[in-house]
Amino acid sequence: MAKLVQKFGGTSVRDVERIKAVALRVKGAVDAGNQVAVTVSAMAGVTNQLVDHAANVSTLHDAREFDVVVSSGEQVTSGLLAMALQDLGVSARSWLGWQIPVWTDSVHGRARIREIEDTELNRRLESGEVAVIAGFQGLGSDNRITTLGRGGSDTTAVALAAALKADRCDIYTDVSGVYTTDPRIVPKARKLHSITYEEMLEMASVGAKVLQTRSVELAMKYGVRLQVLSSFDTVPGTMVVGEDEIMEHEVISGVTYSRDEAKITLLRVADRPGVAASIFGPLADASINVDMIVQNISEKGDATDLTFTVSEADLEHAVSVIQTHRDAISYEDLLWDPNVVKVSVIGVGMRSHAGIAQRMFQTLADKGINIQVISTSEIKVSVLIEEAYTELAVRALHTAYDLDAR
Amino acid sequence: MAKLVQKFGGTSVRDVERIKAVALRVKGAVDAGNQVAVTVSAMAGVTNQLVDHAANVSTLHDAREFDVVVSSGEQVTSGLLAMALQDLGVSARSWLGWQIPVWTDSVHGRARIREIEDTELNRRLESGEVAVIAGFQGLGSDNRITTLGRGGSDTTAVALAAALKADRCDIYTDVSGVYTTDPRIVPKARKLHSITYEEMLEMASVGAKVLQTRSVELAMKYGVRLQVLSSFDTVPGTMVVGEDEIMEHEVISGVTYSRDEAKITLLRVADRPGVAASIFGPLADASINVDMIVQNISEKGDATDLTFTVSEADLEHAVSVIQTHRDAISYEDLLWDPNVVKVSVIGVGMRSHAGIAQRMFQTLADKGINIQVISTSEIKVSVLIEEAYTELAVRALHTAYDLDAR
Known part of the structure; x- marks a missing residue:
């Protein structure tokens, strides 16, 4: 018998039929003798509709009232799933953020969880009752509903798993696990059996949308064993765990790309x-995140070229900030280009294997792809290239690191 | 300066544009120097959709989970209206049932309000902040959301007005007040300037859908001065108050009818x-409400004919209950007829005026309308007639009691 937290995202509960299917799946886990807590998102589309309503009422809306409005979607799903479980003869009860409570700070719209009151939940779980918890929401110290930001239901699930000391936190989604790369680009992409928290974090940060970064950080901090799997089939997914749980690592776990770069x-x-400081200070003040930065070697010693990347959405704003501060910065010309992509290879095996970056550069060179910017971390090498080469680069690297399915 | 509770129903907040219009109206009351608490229903159609979801998930659903689901509609409206008020520069804050709390018993789906915690609300109102309260919902002693049943937002508004000792409770709806009769049948129907709680109760019980019976009972009990008015225009509505507030009564305040009779x-x-007892006991056990009852004088002393009415929706069920208990009841034959209508004249003036019922019977007789059943209360006379005569009877009575607009 194990204690499980299961999380079902918006597509997994998109309509009443899917909610019933989820109930059957939860029942399966209960019948197998497990204690089960379930976290649910809003039915697909509901949150967007509520956000639209709020935006149409007021462009500069109060985050506290916004949270009241948008948190209602998860409330509905939690009640419906509890009903569906009861209909199958499974003892179940819904729980809203304020009822547990899931205590958060009072930063409405992107609150952080401080503590989850677990006594009553544990008592219920031990009595065999399934706890259906509305994700994405908590209770601020001001006695008002808070929300955790987009994708916050993953965070709720992981925080809950940590509080309840669950044996595993299963994140059900519309993909069946974490792949070595995007299967839409590389048909030979393989589903990984397991991956470390660190690798998952790097993947999330470079565009793999499987898990919210924050939930992975939280899982790593509390050692919550995550499984990413599909709610549409019944095969095992990908385990996201600590390095010590994985006996032998692949050198590289995945090749990712992010087109959202400029x-x-x-x-x-x-x-x-x-x-x-004169460049990045004003950008930070404008809440623009800068990603890769490279400074070319100065030719004559008095001036240098400086390149950096921002998200495509921030490009226009960033350019105008730089232009506004032209005098303070003092540059000769300003160029920008949204047609770039960041391609990364990720793997904890990198630490103990030499030549990983070199293989990347050689592979791209062999295909005639020019590298514009390079950045590296302990377990990741990223390059910025022209966007048109995305598929070519990803496929070549996937093969070069021996990731293709056989 | 007055303390006002305003309640806006589903059609008054049916979309974002209407919510903004409501915000403007509330702002008007605030700008006039009033303290304002607002109660809102769910946006028109939302509750029905949630009810459908619940019904599709499980036919025999847990009332506690049903309440979690359906209460979300009012939550959304309260947040949106608070935003809309803030957008107009009006200080406002939304309040859900559990936040205030609106304490209720734990009879989920049709809970009754026990107490409303008013200290914090009053403090906010005195500071000039508008309190936007989600109607229809409360908090049970089990720390779970309760709902008050259909039309419960009226009850929330009145209970709130009682708790806050408001000077007036304005119920905004899609009609501009209480009329002497249905204007769709009698174009000369007049809007009443005022009406007593007792008359309003009788009207509500015989089909005038303006206010929920329970909210009128509550208003009467606590002496809450109600106003029924339209959210779509700006003319005064109808005051529903104690008899002592109305200097001179009309003899008859209204003529109503209910087709929902069998x-x-x-x-x-x-x-x-x-x-x-052998007849009405089994009907009560089957949760069938019986309205008018008449027992004919026994001809020979050993047997009698007995006639009663139920709602049309209950007819089939009632007939089957009677047939099931045929032996215990012992009757010769059973007849039923859904094509009947109950027409009533209502007025507290009846108490001090003789001949009111007689004028009704004479008027109907003059039109050749046969009266099937009669029932009377202190301030109401009702007759059951063939449904085809509805319009004729209502118009004739409206004229006979001198109610036609001049």
Whole structure:
């Protein structure tokens, strides 16, 4: 017998039929002798509709009232799933954030969980009752509903698994696990049996949308064993666990890409102390996240070229911020390009294997692909290339690192 | 300066544009120097959709989970209206049943309000903040959301007005007040300036759908001055108040009718003690409400004919209950007829005026309308007639009691 937290996202509960199917799946886990807590998202489309309503009422709306409105979607699903379980003869009860409570700070719209009151939930689970918990929501110290931000139901599930000391947290989604790369680009992509938290974090940060970064961080912090799997079939998914749980790592776990990148280059910036601060300070003030940064070696010693990337959505804003501060920064020309993609290879095996980055550069060179910017972390190498080469690069790297399914 | 409770029903908040219009109206009351608490229903259609979802998940659903699901509609409206008010520069905050709390018993689906915690609400109102309260919902002693039953938002508004000792409770709806009769049948129907609680109760019980009976009872009990008015125009509505507030009553305030009646007649029932119990006991056990009852004078002393009415929806069920208990009741034949209508004249003036009922019978006789059953209360006379005569009877009575607009 195990204690499980199961999380079902919006597509898994998109209509009444799907909610009934989820109930059957939960019943299966109960019948197998497990204690089960379930976290649910809003039915697909509901949250977007509520967000639209709010936006149409007021463009600058109060985050506290926004939370009251958008949290209602998960409330509905939790009640419906509890009913569906009862209909199958499974003892079940719904729980809203304020009822448990899931205590959060009072940063409405992107609250962080502080503590989950687990006594009553544990008592119920031990008595054989399924707890159906509305994801995405909590209770702030101001006695008002808070929400955790987009994808917050993953975070609820992981936090719950940590609080309840669950044996596993199963994240049911519309994909059947974590793949070595995007199967739409590489038909030979393989589903991974397991992956480390660190690799999953790097993947999430470069565009693999399987899990919300924050929930993986939380799982890593509390050692919550995650499984990503599909609610539409019954095969095992991908385990996301600590490095110690994986006996032998692949060198590279995955090749990812993110098209949501735009490149900005400042030509002939004065090469003096403080110049980086004069550029990135104003961008930070404008809440623009800068990703990759590269500074070319200065030719004559008095000026240098500086390139960095921002998300495509921020490009226009970033350019205007730089132009506004032209005098303070002092540059000769400003170039930008949204037609770039960041391709990354990720793997904890990188730490103990030399030549990983070199193989990446050689593979791209062999295909005639020019690398514009490089950035590396302990378990990731990323390159910025022209967007048109995305598929070519991803496929070539997938083969080069021996990831293709046989 | 007054303390006002305003209630807006589903059609008044049916979409974002209407919610903005409501916000403007509330702002008007605030700008005039009033303290304002607002109760809102779910946006028109939302509750029905949630009820459908619940019915599709499980036919025999847990009332506690049903309440979790259906209460979300009012939650959304309260958040959106608070936003819309803030957008107009009006300080506002939404309140859900559990936040105030609106304490109720734990009879989920049709809970009764026990107490409303008013300290914090009053403090906010005094500070100039508008309180936007989700109607229809409360918190049971089991720490779970309860709902008050259909039309419960009226009850929330009145209970709130009582708890806050409001000067007036304005019920905004899609009609502009209480009329002497249905304007669709009698174009000369007049909007009443005022009406007593008792008259309003009688009207509600015979088909005038303006206010939920329970909310009027509550208003009467606590002396809450109600106003029924339209959210689609700006003219004064109808005041529903105690008799002492109305200087001179009309003799008759209104003529109402209810088509939702069906007549059942048992021929030659044994005329002995306990026979009524043998009929109405099984009907009560089957949760069938019986309205008018008339027992004809027994011809020979050993048997009698007995006629009563039930709602049309209950007719089939009632007939089958009677047939099931045929032996215990002992009757010769059973007749039923759904093509009947109950027409009533209502007025507290009846108490001090003789001949009111007689004028009704004479008026109907003059039109050749046969009266099948009669029932009277202190301030109401009702007759059951053939449904085809509805319009003719209502118009004739409206004229006979001098109610036609001049």
